[in-house]
Amino acid sequence: MLASIIKVNGYQPFKTMMLREYWENRRAIFMTPLVITGVFMVLIIVSMGIFGERIHIDGESFTVGEFISQMSAFEAQKLQEHVNHMLLASTMPILIGAWFCMVFTALGSLYDERKDNSILFWKSMPVSDLQTVISKLLTVILVIPLVALGFSFIFQIFLLIVGSLATIGTEHSAWDLLWSSVNLPALIMAELSAIIMYGLWALPVFAWFMLVSVAAKRTPLLLATIPVAVTAVIEELFFDTHYLIEFIGRRLSINGGENSAMSNEMKQISANTSLDMFKSVTEPGLWIGFGIAAIMLYATVWLRKRNSL
């Protein structure tokens, strides 16, 4: 099935454009989360309790057996919070890796093609500049985090399985301790919603990266950051305010920021968690961000149309 999805069959412009992005950014989309997930799995297998060694959490050290007994001493409510918290926290390395991939893919998206002249090849094909910019934007804010989410989910299941294996030979049941504490469909839905809402809130920042990418003569990273830093310093010096930095910080932070539902309510994950996260779509701040993003993306399309060489 996967093979038919990732294969071009005849004239399918949109699918082909997305596949093209995948071919170009295979590392950012697939290899990075794969490697991070693999490394952490190996680390856990090697260093954690399976071999009866001691694990260290918050400066205390236990054997797995002790850890399990301690967990089983919690009441159901507390246990759920702990398990969910552990599962969510465990995905951070993968998601942070994906975040860097998003930033650098966005910065290179419309810059690399000019640097290696391939823009002339892309432009010799019947694909509009708008379609191109959209396919790149979707890759950055949707495809990269979704693939990372897939790996996160695999990693969470892996943790549950490792945890279950650790209960073998103890009087505790893996079901009571771990599996019954987690609502897996709700967990994945909550993570999915978090990623979508993150993409929506961070849209103006990534639109800015794409605008820089289409305009930069060299080093888009510097062009993306230095003017912003200078503006922030000027704002600080002359107006004694820091709206710009606050704006960017709120938009970019993975947990917290504008979308409070993401951080606070993640301990209790139920079917409602993802709905709660979507509540912030009514906030005017989100729509102001869309407006800013739309202006920058319009400029991006216009510049790509104009700057072919």
Next chain:
Amino acid sequence: MTNIITAQNLSKSFGSFQALKNVNLTIQKGQIVGIIGANGAGKTTLLNSILGLSAYDGNLDVLGFDPYADRDELVKQICFISDVATLPKWMKVHEAIDFVEGVHPSFNREKALGFLNGTSVPLDKKIRHLSKGMVVQVHLALIMAIDAKILVLDEPTLGLDIIYRKKFYHQLLEDFFDEDRTILITTHQVDEIENILSHVVFIREGSIVLTSDMEDIGQKWMVLNPSPDNIDAARALSPVSEQTLLGRTSFIFNGKSRSELAELGEVSRVSLSDLFVTLMDGE
């Protein structure tokens, strides 16, 4: 004959530099047009305007489209190979084929594979690992498998050795060209394309200095190698240019009768490269 490209007062400036100055040009279906000019004469600018790659002033109609506004529609019917290697280096050959198949409605996959089967290009290699000649073959295979009305070639054989260049033009004529198609070519190796062109456009400093059909050029422009006694007589007929090489003087004439010149010496057809030099030097 149908006009497929019509340019009226086409101009383009880069800052204070005028790359194209009020160019008027019509190109008809079935022509193979060589666009010839020195470096910086405006050839690439003209082609880029026709391809919708850059904005311009004036009127330009290509197959009924305004190229800059409707580039994505227009390039369904125009193929293009530019002077620089433009195939993305990170792409594998089979991905490039998949890509064109997916975004181009009139691409024929079997045809492209057929061209490549005749070469030693490996389909699973990345473009960056292919030789320069192979990259051009891949690009040509992609382009020729598209059922396009116009093919634009901007220095397509730059950096290739003579064997590849010969093959390239041979394949172009054999496999691509027919009377429903039109080809625009620029190249510095004028002599190599001389025999395949039907029309020629000379461009100098952003203006067109001559457009002609190749037959007319053969009839109007002539080279005279007069016998030594007749050199002064030849000079008196006001040649367009005079050249002395290894003690032999030759003159290029425009619009003189062949018989009149033949009295003074040996008359031959002017080569495009000589004509090019003449037109670029002249006033």
